[in-house]
Amino acid sequence: MVRIIKHKMSTSNDGREFVSLKVQGGIEPVQSLQTGKIYLTARTAYVATTFDEQTAAALVGSELPGKVVKVASEPYEYTSERTGEL
Numbered sequence: 001m002v003r004i005i006k007h008k009m010s011t012s013n014d015g016r017e018f019v020s021l022k023v024q025g026g027i028e029p030v031q032s033l034q035t036g037k038i039y040l041t042a043r044t045a046y047v048a049t050t051f052d053e054q055t056a057a058a059l060v061g062s063e064l065p066g067k068v069v070k071v072a073s074e075p076y077e078y079t080s081e082r083t084g085e086l
Contacts, residue, residue, distance in 0.1 A: 001026065001063045007056035010048070013081055019056040020046040025068035043068035 006022040025043045032039060045068050049056060079086050 002066050002068060004059050004062050004064070005044070007053070007060060008046070009053065010046075019049050019051050019053055021049055021051075021056060021059065022046050023064070023068060043070065 002023040002025050004021050005024045008020050008022070009017055010020050011017055023045055027040045027042050029038050030041050031037070051059070077086055
């Protein structure tokens with residue numbers, strides 16, 4: 001299960017505003033590379049929505065089936081339209 005923990009307003013490249021929800025997966029133990037000790041963490045991700053801000057705010061605390069996973073991908077280049085930075 002993932003839990004909705006926060007919402008935020010975002011702006012698309014063409015200037016339109018939309019609402020994103022921050023979701024958090026379950027806790028998982030991780031071993032520190034530096035100390036070797038175990039600590040607990042939870043993965044998070046933002047998901048774009050079509051909800052208005054009031055609806056998104058009301059959804060905070062809700063749970064959905066699924067999990068947050070890190071997926072390997074090929075490197076790619078992205079140029080920021082705002083700054084021109086690669």
